[in-house]
Amino acid sequence: MADTIDRSGTPLVEMRDISIAFGGIKAVNHVSVDLFPGEVVGLLGHNGAGKSTLIKCLSGAYRMDAGEIFINGDKAAINNPRDARRYNIETIYQTLALADNLDAASNLFLGRELTTPVGLVDDARMEAETRQIMGRLNPNFQKFSAPVSALSGGQRQSVAIARAVYFNARILIMDEPTAALGPQETRMVADLIDELKRQGLGIFLIDHDVHQVKELCDRAAVMKNGELVGVVDVDSVSVDDILAMIIAGKKPQMAA
Amino acid sequence: MNPQDYEAAASTSPTEIASFAGREQTPLQRFQHLLHQNPALVPLIVLVLSVAVFGVLLGSKFFSPFALTLILQQVQIVGIVGCAQALVIMTAGIDLSVGAIMVLSSVVMGQFTFRYGLPPEVAVACGLLCGTLCGFINGFLVAKMKLPPFIVTLGMWQIVLATNFLYSANETIRSQEIEANAPLLQFFGNKIEIGGAIFTYGVIFMVLLTLLLAYVLRQTAWGRHVYAVGDDKEAAELSGVEVDRVLISVYALAGLICAFAGWALIGRIGSVSPTSGQLTNIESITAVVIGGISLFGGRGSILGMLFGALIVGVFTLGLRLMGADAQWTYLLIGLLIIAAVTVDQWIRKVSV
Numbered sequence: 001m002a003d004t005i006d007r008s009g010t011p012l013v014e015m016r017d018i019s020i021a022f023g024g025i026k027a028v029n030h031v032s033v034d035l036f037p038g039e040v041v042g043l044l045g046h047n048g049a050g051k052s053t054l055i056k057c058l059s060g061a062y063r064m065d066a067g068e069i070f071i072n073g074d075k076a077a078i079n080n081p082r083d084a085r086r087y088n089i090e091t092i093y094q095t096l097a098l099a100d101n102l103d104a105a106s107n108l109f110l111g112r113e114l115t116t117p118v119g120l121v122d123d124a125r126m127e128a129e130t131r132q133i134m135g136r137l138n139p140n141f142q143k144f145s146a147p148v149s150a151l152s153g154g155q156r157q158s159v160a161i162a163r164a165v166y167f168n169a170r171i172l173i174m175d176e177p178t179a180a181l182g183p184q185e186t187r188m189v190a191d192l193i194d195e196l197k198r199q200g201l202g203i204f205l206i207d208h209d210v211h212q213v214k215e216l217c218d219r220a221a222v223m224k225n226g227e228l229v230g231v232v233d234v235d236s237v238s239v240d241d242i243l244a245m246i247i248a249g250k251k252p253q254m255a256a
Numbered sequence: 257m258n259p260q261d262y263e264a265a266a267s268t269s270p271t272e273i274a275s276f277a278g279r280e281q282t283p284l285q286r287f288q289h290l291l292h293q294n295p296a297l298v299p300l301i302v303l304v305l306s307v308a309v310f311g312v313l314l315g316s317k318f319f320s321p322f323a324l325t326l327i328l329q330q331v332q333i334v335g336i337v338g339c340a341q342a343l344v345i346m347t348a349g350i351d352l353s354v355g356a357i358m359v360l361s362s363v364v365m366g367q368f369t370f371r372y373g374l375p376p377e378v379a380v381a382c383g384l385l386c387g388t389l390c391g392f393i394n395g396f397l398v399a400k401m402k403l404p405p406f407i408v409t410l411g412m413w414q415i416v417l418a419t420n421f422l423y424s425a426n427e428t429i430r431s432q433e434i435e436a437n438a439p440l441l442q443f444f445g446n447k448i449e450i451g452g453a454i455f456t457y458g459v460i461f462m463v464l465l466t467l468l469l470a471y472v473l474r475q476t477a478w479g480r481h482v483y484a485v486g487d488d489k490e491a492a493e494l495s496g497v498e499v500d501r502v503l504i505s506v507y508a509l510a511g512l513i514c515a516f517a518g519w520a521l522i523g524r525i526g527s528v529s530p531t532s533g534q535l536t537n538i539e540s541i542t543a544v545v546i547g548g549i550s551l552f553g554g555r556g557s558i559l560g561m562l563f564g565a566l567i568v569g570v571f572t573l574g575l576r577l578m579g580a581d582a583q584w585t586y587l588l589i590g591l592l593i594i595a596a597v598t599v600d601q602w603i604r605k606v607s608v
Contacts, residue, residue: 061494082496097494099484101554110484111496113477120475147292163495 012202018067042217059091060084090169100149105130299563310574321453331569335462336517340510341540348553349405355536356416362518366528376440391511395504431526445523458520486553
């Protein structure tokens, strides 16, 4: 899987010394990770290890207390999801973040509606664009006029993925994208990750499944109790090594 | 693997989902779905039925242009305030201060004209500004301070109403005085007569405002954001909607609409009275609920609110013409409210 990622240049994303606390609990404690173009970095850890919280600092959902984020080597100010989008960071949230009563096209373009010259929403063009991208991602998708609450789990997932992919993301965050999916749909997501990786996107993948991380990712960053246990090259460690990192917080000796 | 392979792989994947879309539905489910797509349909059906029933029972006494347009005149204030209430409820909020803002705005328009001798145009502008400001404060507290809308507007209701009584010293400005010195304040009381039908400017304003808002909610990004915020605030925020700005704009606009209702109120009753419009809060919420707008936010149509207000108007006038005790009206409206919310819950299950 990990062909050869060129890590000599400037990283696409560098999160440096990130900390965030809720009340007295340090959800993320001085964590640094980076991500290079064409690379998939898996984020692993127990529930509450802080991986989702860390990544929400990058997607703009949370504001970090301390630390710095660099995008292509330039310091980035990300205070809300709109800021993140300006840096071409797109996120597929675990909750999907869809407005249930709106249809697929309205959700895909929510916050970035296509409008006619007089400022009215251009429903026809948005639906056409949605049909086009859904044709690529999930050719069986037909319910374009139904509210997304009427869709199945897999269909809703594909709407959320389409939204992240449509706007030419450079950096993609996927928070447990396959948690609600069947085996076939999981395969589709894996194929999509491969394709996007080849296009030079950097992907942060949060996942519970160690085997899946080993298959899809180039590197894995493991967190425990808000702290970074370590970052390892997935091909140089075994599944057991990664599990040991998750459970015991122990970094294998030979790892990079 | 190249993109073509990927698409080949994708096309072989989830066939069982496609069959889900084509699943047979019972007529009841299809009806349920229809209502889900057209939330104004239920109140429209109830409105047409109630007009028909009273028409049959009362004949030309009810079914005349005069009586039917009288209903419009009687609901104009509730209809206008209902527009404000509907907007707020669509964001999953509630505005208990609409009636108070309306009255204070009308008092500002009256007092600025007669106490300070300002030109009526300026006084009206100040009244509109006053309503907008009250709404803006509501919106700011809800959006930025994250306070529950119920609490914010409950407090605002008391504050605005007390301000209204303190500032006006509980004095009414008489109709003749307004008519002689500042007819602009009674602008919405002007009438157009067609046959026996009487349309006041206030009625026309109510209808135009409802249509305009319905159009804006459907056809602008702002309208879509209002629905999205009411639907799921967190999801809207994560999708890049500026939730705070949407909320503040909705409450401020609601305040402005209430101020217009205050202006129309002067046209309706002729005078400026700080004690008028006490029931407008409850009546506007009633219109919204009977109109099929979900109190859970994110769903409903503003046209439904207008139908809801008209249903109440039809029952009120119809029962009065039949000589029934006014309490029968309240009893039936109460039943309608509970029925409307029951229907809403049933429609909400459409996709589950």
